[in-house]
């Protein structure tokens with residue numbers, strides 16, 4: 269079960285239905301350890317649903333999936349300590365200080381006081397939060413809240429973090445700074461699985477998957493995807509790929 | 519050429535929350551049929567300004583007019599003229615997509631053929647047609663946002679104020695949405711004030727205002743703003759350049775370096791010496807197979823520059 273694997277995420281025919289609607293449709297994914305993997309797609313494509321399955325928050329209807337070599341269908345509880353998750357609507361406690369939020373999330377992951385304090389110190393250094401630890405979360409700019417949420421997601425030193433639209437609604441400068449942090453996290457050996465609708469930042473990923481209506485329509489390096497469609501930017505390539513699918517339907 | 523009427527006018531608007539000075543004297547005018555984009559870092563005061571103009575909060579000092587009506591005396595009339603889409607728009611999660619849309623159509627007395635053509639246009643943009651009967655609460659994040667936008671656009675107000683409308687919206691729908699905004703202002707003469715974190719969206723506005731710390735620091739057409747960019751932008755193209763960006767930051771004359779996929783974008787003083795230094799430094803650091811060329815600045819470069827020069831002073 270803990271067999272060494274080179275995949276941080278591996279799925280086979282992963283499927284999720286809500287009633288008679290198929291939100292995730294036979295998805296095969298393989299994400300390398302240490303990779304920054306961009307998970308792109310049209311609205312409603314099934315990105316958040318897939319991530320929630322991989323994080324053990326939602327049961328798949330059928331198919332197989334493992335995260336860090338652990339089969340999540342069989343051992344959902346064993347997977348949780350191995351991963352960090354920052355949700356699309358990341359939730360911090362607004363009326364608490366930054367440090368209290370970190371203590372809370374560390375506690376959720378079962379960190380004991382002493383190692384927790386060390387981790388808070390370490391992660392605050394990594395993310396550049398030391399000067400904010402005693403500030404109340406409410407009133408902080410969105411860009412800072414996003415960084416705090418990232419810090420909370422990696423406190424327990426997971427092997428992989430899932431970031432669902434971490435930079436939604438953030439100004440260009442904060443986004444660049446956030447991606448510097450993502451690279452920092454990847455440099456420490458963690459796998460980063462990230463969704464975004466900003467195609468300029470998707471270009472920073474080692475590989476990206478583009479999802480449409482529950483299926484993966486393309487999965488490769490940004491360079492190859494652009495080269496295959498002959499587009500100068502990933503945004504152009506994305507729009508072409510998705511628009512082609514839309515046209516095929518009508 | 520006849521002068522177009524001013525639809526939104528602000529003079530010296532100030533607003534303070536405790537010791538945070540959210541607006542420190544905003545002067546703004548948006549003319550009839552104009553698309554005006556508000557950009558600026560998080561916490562710059564964009565939402566506060568929008569809320570004042572929509573009559574949701576009251577300014578401490580200064581005055582404003584909407585459609586020629588005084589913001590203090592006629593705020594109720596103003597509210598009935600304005601279409602406003604807040605950053606967090608609440609839908610009815612237990613109503614279906616169709617029921618939500620119909621609810622807002624009824625609310626604004628949009629009926630008959632007009633309702634039908636609006637609905638069609640909006641469904642084309644949102645692609646929510648197949649999900650007409652799904653509860654809004656069971657939609658994905660971006661689908662909810664698109665439904666909210668559709669509810670806000672089901673009627674055609676003369677003046678439209680939108681606060682970061684496209685957060686979470688995918689690139690295809692985002693493009694469609696801006697096409698709708700373009701039609702509304704260019705064809706129907708709707709006046710649009712819109713805040714956005716997307717620089718490509720700002721570029722689609724007639725004029726852009728850059729806000730920081732409660733002040734409007736620059737207001738102009740996107741072209742003029744970009745034209746005023748005081749540095750040269752050099753683009754380095756090659757594989758795996760990301761680790762080398764720090765090596766470039768210390769070159770004299772380099773203002774900033776940012777990674778963009780396979781590119782490094784370097785802002786420099788306008789001298790050729792810097793260009794040579796970049797090539798030398800990269801080679802020295804072990805980079806191979808890269809290409810260097812000068813490119814046109816983008817609005818994003820100007821954004822970074824305005825922000826940094828604001829921080830220095």
Ligand SMILES: Nc1ncnc2c1ncn2[C@@H]1O[C@H](COP(=O)(O)OP(=O)(O)OP(=O)(O)O)[C@@H](O)[C@H]1O
Nearest residue numbers: 286291311312313314315316317656657658659660
């Ligand atoms: N509980 C549910 N019941 C019914 N349908 C659901 C439910 N949860 C999600 N869905 C549907 O599953 C599909 C995929 O949703 P998901 O949130 O995974 O999309 P997404 O790719 O994350 O989109 P976005 O880019 O907008 O965040 C959507 O059509 C959504 O309406």
Ligand SMILES: [Mg+2]
Nearest residue numbers: 315316356659
């Ligand atoms: Mg999602």
